[in-house]
Amino acid sequence: MMEPDNIKRMLEAALSDCQAEVSGDGRHFQALIISPEFEGKGLIQRHRMVNAILKAHFDTEVLHALSMRTLTPAENAGAQ
Template sequence: MMEPEAIRALLQAGLSDAEIEVIGDGRHFQARIVSPDFEDLPLLRRHRMVYDILRSHIDSDVLHAISMRTLTPAQAAAEQD
């Protein structure tokens, strides 16, 4: 079982200047991830980056499921307006 904070820390370590919010129940999580690393990348590549960071936890089934929104800083700023 994982805590949201553990997922946040893994993603923070793997992405540049990321703003990350994670909620979940120990096996199923939702994440909102904002990072300049996502600039000019299609959605599938962004999600693959996140899955690659979490791969060992997913493969071992410690982390069962995560849904995510991956945004660039400009996209996140536009949502605030």
């Protein structure tokens, strides 16, 4: 079983200047992920980046589902 803090740490370690907010029930999670690495990338590319970071956990089904919002810092500033 995964904890939201574990996912947060993995994302923040893998993506530069990343801020992640993760919640969930142990298998199904929701995340807001903000990183300048998303600059110039489309939604699918961003989601693939995140999925690649967590791939081993998806493959072993420790992590079953992740609903995510992926934003650049500028997009996040505009959303507030």
